[in-house]
Amino acid sequence: MSKFYLTTAIDYSNGDPHLGHALEKVGADCIARYRRLRGDDVHFLMGMDEHSQAVLQAAEQNGSSPQEWVDRMAERFEDFWRRLDCSHDDWIRTTEARHREGVTALLELIRSRNPDDLFAGEYEGLYCIGCEEFKQPAQIVDGHCIEHPTLELIPTRERNHFFRLSRYRDPLLERIRSGELRVEPAIRRNEMVRLLEDGLQDISVSRQRLAWGIPFPGDPEQTVYVW
Ligand SMILES: [Zn+2]
Known part of the structure; x- marks a missing residue:
């Protein structure tokens, strides 16, 4: 018996569930059921992604507090998956205390092992509130x-x-090339290798003006992006 962990995307709480969501959940449910029949020890996770500017805006437009809004959306999504008889073992919401504790613990662990891996910097650029990120020139048209x-x-x-x-480009490339880290199928492995060969940029992991989120450890003015 081998352990098998499977997660779907956790869905954004800014709109109703639709067929696109259902297609993914039903596909994942088939994989989970197949693995259980094979005798694997399966942990199948589904859930909701509840912190973001878009969720805050949806709540405001509907005259609700963010918490009321995400509670209502979570109920609606969960009801859909129950009706489709999805066999998930756990249901995670990013506003839950256990999620907040996990995110905080991860960042604190990074900081304690490699203090230099997290650093503050100024970022200047063109921000898209739809994507909730700064856009690079190649992502901007007209x-x-x-x-x-x-x-x-x-x-x-x-x-x-x-x-x-x-910093992690070379160690990652090495582990994927040696087979220590397996990425399947081969087409995705090659895609990942090409991406790493092009080099990795340091990434922004906090937002300054967004109160609806998990406070960044050691800096209450910032919230963690994107969890
Ligand atoms: Zn955008």
Whole structure:
């Protein structure tokens, strides 16, 4: 018997569930059921992604507090998955205390093992509130985000905490090439190797102006991005 962990994407609480969500959940449910029949020790997770600017806006537009709004959405999504008889073993919501504790513990562990991996920096660029991230020139067409052509990009300068992802390029490449880390199928493995060969940028892991989120350990003015 081998252990098998499977998670679906956890869904954004900013709109109703639709067929696209159902397609993914039913597919994952088939894999989980097949693995259980084979005798594997399966842990199948589903849940809700509840912290984001988009969720805050949806709550405001509907005249609810963010917590009331995500509670209502979680109930609606869970009811759908019950009706489709999904066999998930756990249901996680990112506003739950156990999730908040896990995120905080992870960041504190990174800081204690490699203090240099988390650092504060200024970020200046064009921010898309649809994507909730700064856009790079290749992602901008005619002055708008490729994915959100009807939204205005906002010139923004803010202080963020960054994770030194660039440091992990070589160790990751080495582990994937040696087979110690397996990425399947081969087409995805090659995609990952190409991405690593192009180099990795340090990534912003906090937001300054977003109160609806998990406080960044040691800096209450910032919330953790994107959990
Ligand atoms: Zn966008």
